[in-house]
Amino acid sequence: MNTLFDDSIADGEPDATQLILTDIQSGMFQPGAWLKQIDLEARYGRGRNEIRRALDRLAQKRIVEHVPNRGYHVYQADGKQADDIAEIRIMLETGIVPKVVANATAGDIRNLRALANRFESLILHGTVLELYEANLNFHRAFMQLSGNGELDSVIAELRQRTSSAPVSQWKTRARVEQSAREHHEMVDLLERRKPDKLKTLIENHIRQR
Amino acid sequence: MNTLFDDSIADGEPDATQLILTDIQSGMFQPGAWLKQIDLEARYGRGRNEIRRALDRLAQKRIVEHVPNRGYHVYQADGKQADDIAEIRIMLETGIVPKVVANATAGDIRNLRALANRFESLILHGTVLELYEANLNFHRAFMQLSGNGELDSVIAELRQRTSSAPVSQWKTRARVEQSAREHHEMVDLLERRKPDKLKTLIENHIRQR
DNA sequence: TTCTCATAAATTGGTACCAATTTTGGATCA
DNA sequence: TGATCCAAAATTGGTACCAATTTATGAGAA
Numbered sequence: 001m002n003t004l005f006d007d008s009i010a011d012g013e014p015d016a017t018q019l020i021l022t023d024i025q026s027g028m029f030q031p032g033a034w035l036k037q038i039d040l041e042a043r044y045g046r047g048r049n050e051i052r053r054a055l056d057r058l059a060q061k062r063i064v065e066h067v068p069n070r071g072y073h074v075y076q077a078d079g080k081q082a083d084d085i086a087e088i089r090i091m092l093e094t095g096i097v098p099k100v101v102a103n104a105t106a107g108d109i110r111n112l113r114a115l116a117n118r119f120e121s122l123i124l125h126g127t128v129l130e131l132y133e134a135n136l137n138f139h140r141a142f143m144q145l146s147g148n149g150e151l152d153s154v155i156a157e158l159r160q161r162t163s164s165a166p167v168s169q170w171k172t173r174a175r176v177e178q179s180a181r182e183h184h185e186m187v188d189l190l191e192r193r194k195p196d197k198l199k200t201l202i203e204n205h206i207r208q209r
Numbered sequence: 210m211n212t213l214f215d216d217s218i219a220d221g222e223p224d225a226t227q228l229i230l231t232d233i234q235s236g237m238f239q240p241g242a243w244l245k246q247i248d249l250e251a252r253y254g255r256g257r258n259e260i261r262r263a264l265d266r267l268a269q270k271r272i273v274e275h276v277p278n279r280g281y282h283v284y285q286a287d288g289k290q291a292d293d294i295a296e297i298r299i300m301l302e303t304g305i306v307p308k309v310v311a312n313a314t315a316g317d318i319r320n321l322r323a324l325a326n327r328f329e330s331l332i333l334h335g336t337v338l339e340l341y342e343a344n345l346n347f348h349r350a351f352m353q354l355s356g357n358g359e360l361d362s363v364i365a366e367l368r369q370r371t372s373s374a375p376v377s378q379w380k381t382r383a384r385v386e387q388s389a390r391e392h393h394e395m396v397d398l399l400e401r402r403k404p405d406k407l408k409t410l411i412e413n414h415i416r417q418r
Numbered sequence: 419t420t421c422t423c424a425t426a427a428a429t430t431g432g433t434a435c436c437a438a439t440t441t442t443g444g445a446t447c448a
Numbered sequence: 449t450g451a452t453c454c455a456a457a458a459t460t461g462g463t464a465c466c467a468a469t470t471t472a473t474g475a476g477a478a
Contacts, residue, residue: 036429036430037429037430038428038429047462047463048463048464049461049462049463050462052430052431053262053265056262056265056266057265057266057269060266060269060270061269062362068430068431068469069429069430069431069468069469069470070429070430070469070470070471071429071430080358081358081359084357084358084359084360085359087357088301088357088359088360088363091300091301091304091305092297092300092301095300095304096300148293148296148297149289149290149293150290150293150294150297150367150370151293151297153271154297154363154367158359158363161359245459245460246459246460247458247459256432256433257433257434258431258432258433259432261460261461277439277460277461278438278439278440278459278460278461279439279440279441279459279460280459280460
């Protein structure tokens, strides 16, 4: 569950921002696609106002791009930006490793193992979006062991900024399976308290190589 | 100049978001203060709509807090949050030091020295806001030597999240003067290419101790 | 045919009004 | 005197309409 735009009161009425974002992340709206207000209105059954507010919020987060009087388009990050964002994620996710290693209890490690298993099992029977969410959940749970409550929102935002189409993140089946293996390896290294090896693994995991 | 909300077309008509943000940063609106829509409308001479959009944007960035049907209040971060954000800033600003050291030319160093001087001179003759901007400019110029174009927006957002009242950041005159000295010291260490000493200095500089 | 210009359609963006909710003030009753 | 409840005022939030801008369409001339 994506909690960055958690403005919904009950689960029966999710915010339009979240709906549009999900459609972008699922690949429904490709990078560069024109998000016409009337179409969104019809698609989600929401008023013009809510759609406009949602688009403005997504534009603030640089998930969509806004050109005055010409509408909103799904943002497409170029290679340089993707690399820069990966670099920032590496600094943060490796930077907190010492604290994670220090804080992780046996229960935490069991929980992480479960999340890694869930990701692995979804390779076969899950949708792309479910896979994306499961991956997010694993990394989130890992980060939260740092005890830094702000880190989550920062990294969540960074992720969204690149992976406008997270579909393209795991191009091949082999790559997804390697990600799953690396998740397990991360848990192993955490259990064996090897911060340095963990750091290099995370770096390679984020760089996808 | 704060460029996070750079939606203004000409300089004659700055976005209401920027105006409100500046008033928060200058201490005009203290943490916890109630931002009544009618008052803001009158204060900035803008329509209701623009005010509402501005408040929504600030709420998204967690600079103000929104309670449905009860309005917007200036967010007040507690001590834990401030510490968490400081920790993130330290990871990022020390993490890029190697790249900064590698990239910095003699011209870059002259430029940084000038910005450090500007901050120093504003201690006597500048307003709190000018001091805040000068400090921001120094740190920005430093970061941008890393070549990472995304880092700027990430850190700018982090800064805004804590320093709702940047006034309170430099409580005493002595503290401001120490900051100015540390800026110069940063430039010195950069010039002498001492990444490790630079890292510890930056850490202490952000922690303000 | 093809380019240009004028007209019409579509889309975005802003304004004004109205409904819903909350807060305030005061009157009534214990 | 103090608490409770009701009515009025204030505030927020949403909807509908209209203006501004852009894009599409088609007619006419080279």
